[in-house]
Amino acid sequence: MAMNKENNKNKNPQVSLPDSGFRIAMREIWQDKIARVALLLIFLIILFTFGGSLFLNKGQVTEINIADAYYGWGEAGHLLGTDDGGRDILNLLMIGGRNSIMIGLSVTAITESAGLVIGLLAGYYGGVIDAIIMRIVDFVQILPQFPIIIVLTTVIPNYNAVTLVLLIAIFGWPSTARYYRSFVLSQRGRDYVLASKTSGSSDLKIMFREVLPNITSMIIIDLVLTIAGNIGIETTLSFVGYGLPPTTPSLGTLIGFANDPVNVINRPWLWLPATILLLIICLSINYVGRALQRAGDARQREN
Numbered sequence: 001m002a003m004n005k006e007n008n009k010n011k012n013p014q015v016s017l018p019d020s021g022f023r024i025a026m027r028e029i030w031q032d033k034i035a036r037v038a039l040l041l042i043f044l045i046i047l048f049t050f051g052g053s054l055f056l057n058k059g060q061v062t063e064i065n066i067a068d069a070y071y072g073w074g075e076a077g078h079l080l081g082t083d084d085g086g087r088d089i090l091n092l093l094m095i096g097g098r099n100s101i102m103i104g105l106s107v108t109a110i111t112e113s114a115g116l117v118i119g120l121l122a123g124y125y126g127g128v129i130d131a132i133i134m135r136i137v138d139f140v141q142i143l144p145q146f147p148i149i150i151v152l153t154t155v156i157p158n159y160n161a162v163t164l165v166l167l168i169a170i171f172g173w174p175s176t177a178r179y180y181r182s183f184v185l186s187q188r189g190r191d192y193v194l195a196s197k198t199s200g201s202s203d204l205k206i207m208f209r210e211v212l213p214n215i216t217s218m219i220i221i222d223l224v225l226t227i228a229g230n231i232g233i234e235t236t237l238s239f240v241g242y243g244l245p246p247t248t249p250s251l252g253t254l255i256g257f258a259n260d261p262v263n264v265i266n267r268p269w270l271w272l273p274a275t276i277l278l279l280i281i282c283l284s285i286n287y288v289g290r291a292l293q294r295a296g297d298a299r300q301r302e303n
Helices: 002-011 021-031 033-053 089-125 127-142 145-155 161-187 191-198 203-214 216-239 251-259 261-266 272-302
Strands: none
Touching: 021 033, 021 272, 033 089, 033 272, 089 127, 089 161, 089 203, 089 216, 089 251, 089 272, 127 161, 145 161, 145 216, 161 203, 161 216, 191 203, 203 216, 216 251, 216 272, 251 261, 251 272
């Protein structure tokens, strides 16, 4: 009887399934103390900006009251002081942080979608199609992004946040397309792609149901890191006065108070909180992105 039980165990070994991509990513983040803290900070910042702004009225936050101008830290009930128009810096920081993050997310959604589709087409088909697409990518990439955006913001009528998102996205998709093309090129000759072609599957089905799932980890990594980059671009444009309209708060417009040397020395509450918040956002996303990159490498080794 004992021999039979042992033989049955040998005949039916327990097969351990590989961990999912989500489990590997969370394991990498949890094992890295800095990435763990960074993820917590991102959550708190989202809660502060998006959750806090739900209780604010934008019209009241941006309403000018000269009598309350330039209150310092904690004066007259203003925790972070007020600006030159008497507007509460803490409230502006909530709405401005939300606007900057939303623009970063919107630009990323457009550039990642366009870049992914174009990168899939170029990498999968190769040849003439790849050459034509890549020449277009090269042309867009060599254009001076910031000068063109600055010129367009001055000539486009009814300029608003949607216009800014589209302008940034126009110059953001080529690098994303080149990034995904490189991974698709490495997949197009794999056995599973050749088998799908042999079985008569359409090109679209192979690209989006066969190739795309195999580069998911790379998509997540690029998605996370691109968000930080796009937030930085919006902040830079708003800082120099060519981003969001002056009536719309953002981290860039708040940091723009540092253009005045008097504010830099005597009124640090105007620009320092937004600078610190932007720094925390970018560093936190960067550390989480590094952990996701390690998770992607670990998953590839397991596969």
